[in-house]
Amino acid sequence: MPQQSLADSDCIVIMGSNMAENHPVGFRFVMKAKERGATIIHIDPRFSRTSAMADLHVPIRAGSDLAFLGGLINYALSSDRWESVPFFREFVQSYTNGPTIIGDTFKDTEDLAGMFSGYDPESGAYESSTWAYDEGHLDPEMTDPRCAFQIIKRHFSRYTPEMVEQVCGVPQELFEQVAEAILTSSGPDRTTAFCYAVAWTQHTTGTQIISCCALLQLLLGNMGRPGGGILALRGHATIQGSTDIPTLYHLLPGYISMPMVDAGHLDLQSFMDAIQQPKGWWHNAPKYIVSFLKAWYGDAATGENDYCFDYVPKISGDYSFAAMMPMMKDGTIKGLFCMGMNPAVGGQNSKLIREGLANLDWMVMRDPYEIETAAFWHDSPEVRSGEVRPEDIKTEIFFLPPAVTPEKDGSYTNTQRLVQWHEKAVDPPEDCRSEPWFMYHLGRRLKALYADEETPQARQLQVLTWDYDTEGIYDDPRLEQVIEEINGYTVRDRKLVSGFAELKDDGSTACGCWIYSGIMPEPGLNLARNRKGDDAASLEWGFAWPANRRVLYNRASADPSGKPWSERKRWIWWDEEQERWTGYDVPDFPATKRPDYRPGPDAVGIDAHRGDAPFIMMPDGHGLLFAPAGLVDGPIPTHYEPWESPVTNLLYPEQVRSPVVPTFDRPDNQYHEIGDPRFPYVLTTYRLTEHHTAGGMSRFVPWLAELQPGGFAEISPELAGEFGIDNGDWVTLTTLRGEIETRALVTERLQPLTIHGRPVHQIGMPWHYGWGGMATGDIANDLSALIEDPNSRIHQAKAFTCDLSRGRLPRTNGASGDDE
Amino acid sequence: MVIESSGFQRRWENRRARARTAGDEAKESYYGLPVIHKPHWDWWIIVYFFVGGICGAANAIATLARWHGGKEGESISRVARYLSFGMVIPSTICLILDLGRPERFLNMLRVVKLRSPMSMGTWILLSSSFFLSLLTVDQARRDGLLGQDNPLVRMLRWMPVRLIDALGVVPSLMLAGYTGVLLAATAVPLWTRNHLVMGPLFLASAFSNAAAAITLILGLRGRSVEGARHRIERLDLLAMFAEVALLVVFKRGLTRTVADPLETGQTGKLHRYGVLGAGIGLPLLLHGKSIIGRSSSGRGVSIIASALVLIGGLAFRYVMVMAGHRSADDPNATFEMTRKRD
Amino acid sequence: MGLLTQLRNHIGMKPNPISRSTDEMRPRTDGADVTVSVCPYCAVGCSQLVYAKQGRIIDIEGNYDSPINGGTLCPKGAATYGLLHNPHRETTVKYRAPYSDHWEERPLEWAMDRIAERVKQTRDATYEETDENGVPVMRTLGIGHLGGATLDNEENYLIKKLFTGGLGIVAIENQARI
Amino acid sequence: MMSEPRTGAREGAMGFLTDTTLCIGCKACEVACKQWNQLPADNFGYTGNSYDNTGDLAAETWRHVSFVEQLADDSGARPTSLNAFQSNWLMMSDVCKHCVNAGCLEACPTGAIVRTEFDTVIIQQDICNGCGYCVPACPFGVPALSPIDHKAHKCTLCYDRLRGGMEPACAKACPTDSIQFGLVEDLMERASDRVENLRGRGVDGAYIYGDRETGGTHGIDGLNAFFILTAPSETYNLPAEPELPQDKTFPSYASTILAAAAFAIGAALSLRGK
Structure with missing residues (x-):
């Protein structure tokens, strides 16, 4: 949800975040909501500048967020407001998988004392087949004990206010004040928003904490509506962009998984089959994968050679940040590029990291300042205490100063998926160069070094398309060409596509990142440069992926028949005359699919979804109360103590910690x-x-x-x-x-x-x-x-x-x- | 299973007394930080107050001595005039060097602000040193320092000395007293609490310093000017009594917090023993015999006493400035002055 | 200026003596060219106006038009100018030879060539075309990359494309994970 | 309703309303001011005064955000529900008050400190010779001599920006519009409505600091940069009823002249030959 939409919220719960301190300008909208009478609640171990502006500060024990949210779910489901206001039950029945019957192979943590079914003790992981739906069975009344709704109700039945007091340290009357505030501010004409940041994500149960909040918001009907939803407050200028077009080990652009050996992605077909979903938007995955391969490998990628799928390296293990550090220390990683990151301070167990850096053969450091990661060899606690001497550190270090934001063109994607262009004001001084300059000229040099070799690694580089024109006094690559590649074009005549709907899986289109497709519909028209704001959804300001939609799943802001749930919370609705969805935002739904549309038996992809299924990315178009697949630590959020905690787990005494946490026992x-x-x-x-x-x-x-x-x-x-x-x-x-x-x-x-x-x-x-x-x-x-x-x-x-x-x-x- | 609530009260009396927190430190005042800013003045200004005071008072004494004094008055007047002229030069130099940008000292003449003691002080210093230099030139002529019979001397004879003398008295007196008003017209509690007394107090101190300086010079000049010395000593004693009286009035007018810099610490000790003790008490004791017996004390005693008065005068100005710094830095002093008067 | 006015200005006549330079005071951004940028700090995405004269940035402040910040900025955004112009900023290439205890100055082109050689050297030494049970993986675990959350989308695209698509580097991570 | 004007602000006077109930203590004003005026960083040192390491206004710091923690009662109990509007951790952005009758302006012997056409008070850097008399003359402790150029400096209410029709840098940067810029009469109107609104919402300690009623600002006759506070002004290191020091000059002159006369007579008598 966009930050501006917070101003329409009736209650804003800031939990797992210190918004006033770390997103002060985003907090403007929380203050606007407060001036309009919204209740601001800050749930945080510390009273901070956010709490100072809140109506209610709830001190909570760090690491017990999920127990608190579970308590809220239990409180809401057993409250008479939830039963008396028809909106809640109708929202859950028609928009979530509440009514779906779950297969009887599934056993809940209540049955197995803190564990779900399908746990394999040797591999230490869950096998999710036992969580599957009982195919096709629904109980619209959601009374069947095996329906997702009842399983949820039973799962959280022990998360009572007394339990919350014992586990989180929050007095009951304070907890009830929060629960009542949220409940009364949810409903057909009222919405509650949650704002969170890394204080939710940075836990061994981080993902489950967020999915627990999503579960609560689904139960309270706050999804896809103005002033509702969950706002992730991200910490870096374009950290959202760096996961959309990822410099991450497990992703390809557009949230397509990297090919994984142990997931059986051995060739293009098996890869596409694994990612494609029979129903829902992911049915289009093959179009995006093939177009992506055409963008990287150009003409070399043909139908015969699986569009050069083999050239995309496959991962067989964990190369995440935490795993990389021991890999450096143990000598697996010999060379490191570090661009604008300071792991010697920001990484965990930073002493181990500094030892890892000292064990590298070479490192390329790009930062405006000589930060700790660049200076570890001559000035660090270990060097100052004499434990380590520069003469013993073998790392060859290249320190290349970069251009800073106003000295280079480029785009950032902010915390609400909004891509904004920043124009170059001046040329960078002396040896400072922009990252595109560095990458392009490094790539050109490597291509030259591998030009006449026949080895597979040479072949891999030779097929890569890397021919951008250059401009300016330093020969920077023309970013417009890069954006054209990201946006996608028809291969034959390089004509830009207007959106991912035009991408094909027959190799006739190329697209670097499908979710950004449509950012440059015509040559020179970079929508990220749009700068006409208004006080509604500001659709003319920048470009929000996907397809400039500002509130995701905003179909849910209308009832199943397409009418807004209430005048006050109107956002998008079905326009009978024009026979299309319209409103203040780009509908996150097929524009002309009638609300009463029912799919045929063999319908595929998005056509397989009903007209009242807002969650188009989900296989069945419904919000997941119960997640049969996708999360590796269980289908329902469960409170486990942090890996290091002074107290045991009161809810599941036999299973204190999450059973599937990857640890580094060294x-x-x-x-x-x-x-x-x-x-x-x-x-x-x-x-x-x-x-x-x-x-x-x-x-x-x-x-x-x-x-x-x-x-x-x-x-x-x-x-x-x-x-x-x-x-x-x-x-x-x-x-x-x-x-x-x-x-x-x-x-x-x-x-x-x-x-x-x-x-x-x-x-x-x-x-x-x-x-x-x-x-x-x-x-x-x-x-x-x-x-x-x-x-x-x-x-x-x-x-x-x-x-x-x-x-x-x-x-x-x-x-x-x-x-x- | 039902977990009964602990009914826990969130108080921690059993723990050791609570540690001092950031909140505690901001209870009485804003972490003890000063409310107002103290002036940067230190030795340049202290010396200026001292020599400026003597300059003004000495010139006034010189004029008054000539009007009333007859032959002895003449010798007092001569010494006073040359002393006063001697003091003008260091006053001006101290003032200019104390400026952050000395090269812009002429900007002081850009404006006449009656309500700004420093602006008025500049014009006072200017006018009094103008009249003073004329009178000193006349004095030098009369003492033959400028030669007997040359065009300059002849021209100077036409100078309306009595008129310039009369005109010069007012700025000189102001020069001696305005420094007190300069301090009074600020936000520093110690100075502004008793603003009416500050001018007279500095004036009294200036007179006692000037008189003491003249007594010292006459004393050193030996027996020939014994009578003149006795007269100036009388003025010196009168000035010292006035200074004591004014100091008492000043101290009683202060509340305990505002007076604290004069009671405690280094400035407090210097005030009690330096200013009051050595500067006024001891000299009065030394002159004790002459006060009771209504006769004048010996030369040696007079020299020592006047030297002590001078030192006391310098100490008084040092204490006043430095205690002012402490007073400005003390938030409670400012709050005492500006508490809500409903 | 005539002597009289000089005197008038300098000898105590005018009660509120405004000097000439004060009278002609103008904002220092007069005549500067303006570009629209985005704050490099957090993910709120505040729009900034960058004023520059003769190729040098002189002022960075908020952009009124933005629906997000409407001209406002936080302390970090307001200090963006200080990110560019401050005594600690490095603007020349520095090189540390193995086991050395000091930085050395080096030309940029030399560094780029040397880096390319080291990449090729390490990559060739650690390249795996297939893993132990014969599955084509075409990767190297010998080189890693850190950073991306503060780099533009286009930069991230080129990094992932060259390093992963072209060189088979898989250990690529950024601040999204810490 | 044109009530009797609440300060002596002159026609067209511009100023600041700093509404501390909206301040989130982010210090954007401090940095935006330094960036626009290119002021160097001055003090380095961890103070331990909650989140305030700036300490005070100074020659190179024209905005200062103060922090006062008021969370626990004496027994250590913390509040479980907060009364509205920043009652437990006070934050306030302090600035030059641009007084209607300014102590610094009246004290300045060189005419460097002048009143602009916007009724704001500025120190003309081409005139100031660093005499430093404005420093003790300010009842709020705002101007200070710079250790770098030895001249007095303080907030100019962005006089150069005003001349260019631009809003002052701090008011523009403030994310929650706690610092508002505009005509003093409009701001005063807005402030009194806001105080009324706040009192209606349970903040009965809210008041305007800087008009004639509260504290009377004896002789100062009102501040062009005024505040809405929710605690006694001493908590923010602001004097409750500041005085204009220069009101004391004429009485002090009078007492000095009287004393001078007395001394003249005394001297004359004691110098008269017997």
Whole structure:
């Protein structure tokens, strides 16, 4: 949902995010909603600048978000408002897979004490066949005990307000205030929005926390409607773009999976069969895959050679960020390109990462400043303490300064899928060059080196199309050609397509990224450069993929018969005369499919969906209360304790942690046991308004460095009282991965919570700081561990445990920041 | 299974007294940070107050001594005039060097602001040094320093000395006193609390310093000017009594918080022992015999006493400026002055 | 200016003496050319106006027209100018030889050639055409890439295309994962 | 209804309304001001004063966001429901008040500090000779001498931008429009409506700081850059009833002249030969 739509919300729940601090301008719209009488709720372990503006701040134990959301689901389903207002039941019945009967092979965590059926102990993974639907059976009344709705109800039945108080530390009356606020602000004419960020994703159950929120929003009918939905607040300028056109190991552009050996993607056909879905939009997958291969390999890609499918490398394992670090340390990865990223501070277990960097043969560093990742060999805690000497580090490092945003053309995709073009104002100074320049000229050089070789690796590069014209004083590649390639064109006459609907799977079209198709419908017309905003959906400002739709699944903003659920929440609706969908947004639905359309028996793809099935990407067009496939750690969100937690799992005592978490059991990455007495305090890391992620773009900028010039950890007065620590004293934090010293900001904004009847203290620490730049401090990520969420492979930095002690580290030459 | 709620009360009395938090530090005032900004003034301005005060007072004494004094008055007037002229030069230099941009000192003449003591002070310094230099030139002529009979001397004889003398008194007196008003017309609590007393206090101190300086010079000049010295000593004592009185009035007018810089710390000690003790108390003691016996004390005593007064005068200005800094830095002093008066 | 006006301006006559330069004061962006950019910091996507004169950026502030930020910016967005112009910014190529304890200056072209050679060298040494059970994988695990969340979409496209499609590098990651 | 004007602001006076109930403490104003005026970063040091490491207005810092944490009562209990509008963590962007009668302007002996056609107060950098008398003369502690060019500096309410018809940099950058720029009479209208609205929504501590009623601003006669606060002004390091220091000059002159006369007579008597 677009940020502007928050202004129409009746209740905004900010959880897993500190929006006012990390997305201040996005928070404008929350303030607008507040001025119109919306209730703002901030659920966070810490009272932060977001809580200061909220009507309700709910302190919660870091890592227990899912228990809280489960509590909300249980509260909503057992509330009389949910039963009395017909809208809720009708929304769930017609737009979700509530009525679907699940096969009897499925066993819930209630039956198997915290586990789902289909778990294979050796491989440590679920096999999802036992979660399948009982083909074709529906119970519209949703009373059958095996229908998804009833399974959900039973699954969350033990997430009572008392349980939430025990697990999350949130007093019952506070929990009920939140639940009532959300319930009364949901309905036909009222919508509640959730805003979240990495404090939800960065858990070993991160994906499930978000799917639990989606489940709650489906039950409350807040999906696809103005002022409703879930807004992911992403942290980098184009982190959304970098997952759409991914520099990620497991994806090809347009969320098409990389070919995987162990998933049987051995040739093009098996690959396409695995991705294609009989029903729903993914039925078109082959068109996008073939067009993508034509874009990369051009004329070399023909029907005979599977459109050069073999040249696309296949993955057979985990090469995510966390896996790459040990691969560097163990010598598998010998060369590294690091462009605008600072893993020596931002990566988990950053001491291991610095050791990995020291074991590389060569590294290419592209950053405007000499950040810690570029300077690890001559200035790092290990070098300062004498543990490591530059003379022992073999890494050959090339430091090439890049152009900064206003010195190069290009587009960013922001947190609401909006692609915006930024124009080049001036040429970059001296040796600074833009990334396209670097990639294009590196590619040209490599093509030359491999020009007359016959090896398979040479062949792989030779077939790649890499011929862009250049312009400007530094011979930058013309980005317009790159965008044309991304947008897609008909191969014969290179005529640009107007959208992914025109892409074919017979090799007649080429398209670099199908979801961005339509961004350049005509040569020179880059929709990302549109700059006509208005105070509705601003369709003339930039280009939102897919096809400029601003609210996804906005068909759900109309009832099954196509009429808006209410005048106040009108968004798109069926226009009987024009016989098409119309409204304030581009309909995320076939424009002319009547609401009462019913598919024929052998209908395929999107035609197989009914006229009242808003979720066009889902196989059956319905929102998933119960996810039969797609997530590797269970079809229904379940609360498991973070990998390191001071308390056991009250809901599932036999299964404290999620059973399928990928771990890195290595001597340099040890984990703490549950309830480990040596590390009794919950530690959560977070960001500040004044700094940017690993600090590379803020600790070196004087105006920002002076606003938060030194690292600190936030401690509650009660915890500080036990150690005799006063505001401003030095403290030391230790985990099995490392120990750091920092200053204590003793503040009432943190408080101990009662978990399982005993007090649990929480410590908060910003993770921007490092030894470089003008704002320095010890690196918080020296404490965190390499561990991953099973679905997204993101790490756990929002809830792990640590020990606290007074005073500084006995460092020999005062390695850390200034001493007083 | 039902988990009964712990009915837990979220208070932590049993823990050790709560640690001092960021919230605690902002309870009394904004983390103890100053509300107003203190002036940058230190030694340049302190010296300027000292020499400026003497310059103004000495010129006034010189004029008054000539009108009333007869032969002894003449010698006092001569010493006072040359002393005053001697003090004008350092005053101007100190003022200019204290400026952030000394090269722009002439900008002081761009405007006449009656409500700005510094603007008025500039014009006062200008006019008093103008009259003073004329009178000093006349004095030099009369002492034959400019030669006996040359065109310059003949021309100078036409100078309406009495008129210039009369005109010069007012700016000189103002020069001696305006420095107090300069401090009073600021937001610094110590200075502005008792603004009416500041001018007179500085004036009194200037007179006692000038008188002491003249006494010192006469004392050093030996027996020939014994009578003149006794007269100026009388003025010195009068000025010192006035200064003590004004200091008492000043101190009583302050509340405890605002007076704190004069009570505690380095400025407090310097005030009690330097200004009051050495600067006024000791000299009065030394002159004690002459005060009771209504006779004049010996030369040695007079020299020591006047030297002490001068040191006390300098200490007084140092204390006033530095205590002003502390007062400006103390938020509670400012809040005391500006609390809501409903 | 006549002596009289000089005197008038300089000897205490005018009560509110506005100087000539104050009287002629203009915004420093007068006459600058303006381009529309996007803030490089977080994902809210604030639109920025970049003022530049003679090839040098002089001011970066919010763009009123944007429906997202409507001219406003956060502290980081407002400091974008400081990201470009500040004493710590590196503008020349630096090279660290293995086991050395200092940076050396190197020409850009030399560095690009050397990088291409090192890539080819490492790639050839670690290239797997097929995995152990004969499945064509055409990849190298010897080279990795980090970064992308702050790089333009076009850049990400070229990186993925060259590194994965052309060189078979699979260990490509960005900040979306940390 | 044209009520009696709430400050002495002159015709066409422009100013700031800083509504602290909308301030999210993001410090965009501090940075936008420094960026437009190209002010260097000044102090470096972790203060521990909650999130305020800026500390105070200074020669190179013309906007300063203050933070005051008021979460726990003495026994340590935290609130479970917050009363409306930023009651537990006060944030406020402090700035020069551009007083209707400005202490710095009246004190300035060189005429460097002048009142512009927008009724704002600026320090003309081509005139100021760094005498520093404006520094102690300001009842709010705004101007300061720069350690770099030894001249006095303070917020100019973006006089150069106003001359170009542009909005001041901080008001433009403020994401939640806590800093609003405009004609003082309009802003005062908006402020009084806002205070009424706030009081209706449970913020009964809200008031305007800088008009004649609250604090009277003795002699200052109102601020062109005024605030809506929700706590006693001392909490934000603002004097409750500041005075215009220059109101004391004439009485002080009078007492000095009297003393001078007395001393003249005293001196004359004591110098008279017996």
